[in-house]
Amino acid sequence: MKNAPLPLAVCITLWVAGCSDDPSKQPTCDGKFFGLPSESTGLDADICAPECRCGDVSFVATIHLEEEINRLAATTLIAPPPTPDVDPYAASVLPIADTESVCTVVPDDNMPRAYRLETVRADTAGDGIITHFNACGLCSSLQDLSVYMRYPDLTTPVRACAMLSVTGPDEDSLACIADLGFTDPCAKIWFYNSRNTRYECLGPCLAALEDPYQFPDGSLNRCLACDEEKSGPVFKAVAGRTRRNTGLASAICRPCAEVGHLTHDYSAVVD
Numbered sequence: 001m002k003n004a005p006l007p008l009a010v011c012i013t014l015w016v017a018g019c020s021d022d023p024s025k026q027p028t029c030d031g032k033f034f035g036l037p038s039e040s041t042g043l044d045a046d047i048c049a050p051e052c053r054c055g056d057v058s059f060v061a062t063i064h065l066e067e068e069i070n071r072l073a074a075t076t077l078i079a080p081p082p083t084p085d086v087d088p089y090a091a092s093v094l095p096i097a098d099t100e101s102v103c104t105v106v107p108d109d110n111m112p113r114a115y116r117l118e119t120v121r122a123d124t125a126g127d128g129i130i131t132h133f134n135a136c137g138l139c140s141s142l143q144d145l146s147v148y149m150r151y152p153d154l155t156t157p158v159r160a161c162a163m164l165s166v167t168g169p170d171e172d173s174l175a176c177i178a179d180l181g182f183t184d185p186c187a188k189i190w191f192y193n194s195r196n197t198r199y200e201c202l203g204p205c206l207a208a209l210e211d212p213y214q215f216p217d218g219s220l221n222r223c224l225a226c227d228e229e230k231s232g233p234v235f236k237a238v239a240g241r242t243r244r245n246t247g248l249a250s251a252i253c254r255p256c257a258e259v260g261h262l263t264h265d266y267s268a269v270v271d
Helices: 008-014 065-075 144-151 157-168 170-178 184-207 222-231 232-239
Strands: 051-054 057-060 101-107 112-122 131-132
Touching: 051 144, 057 184, 065 144, 157 184, 170 184, 184 232, 222 232
Parallel strands: none
Antiparallel strands: 051 057, 101 112, 101 131
């Protein structure tokens, strides 16, 4: 894998010396993949690990313990987004992710373990705690973050939930995704994403049932590659939070240049 420049939003947030609007002048990331390989991944720790080096900056993903995850799940988001009832994949103009902003958590002083979400420019985060790169969306809550932390491999359980729509009503698939612990808005965009992938990628996904997630060169199998192309852009725009832009290692290993360098300390909310 070729070295790739560090995204400017990451540079801005980390204040890395030498970053600029010119990608050729930005620091480059090493050739390793970032992730937490499982038996399904197809890559080992020599190729993929929960750490990256970009220029002079090293980033090691934090291991989040069960107690911390449970405390995040028990927080309250003030003014949460409404649960969508219209499939964004069916829109005449598809949504586009706001990659020049970050989503911040702002503790609420009037209620214990409560907070608000604010989308701000990447270089003006203010007093908020950056919880992911790109604008806030349906999966930006700390409850949804707790699910991402709890399940490094979401591909397998969400795929099993999606299969329920093949033999039964869509409501069964949606309920299955929600049972993983997602908020209702986040569960809905995961459902829309999986349904769109089933429509667009059924052939490649059936062909890749026995394949690992990735091949030795790090490329995705046919199903995941199709999902990335056909469903990924809308999901990123609507969900807001992804594992990559949150700095969480998952069972799908990603090039370091695609990973947001974030640590997560929400003691101001949960304590």
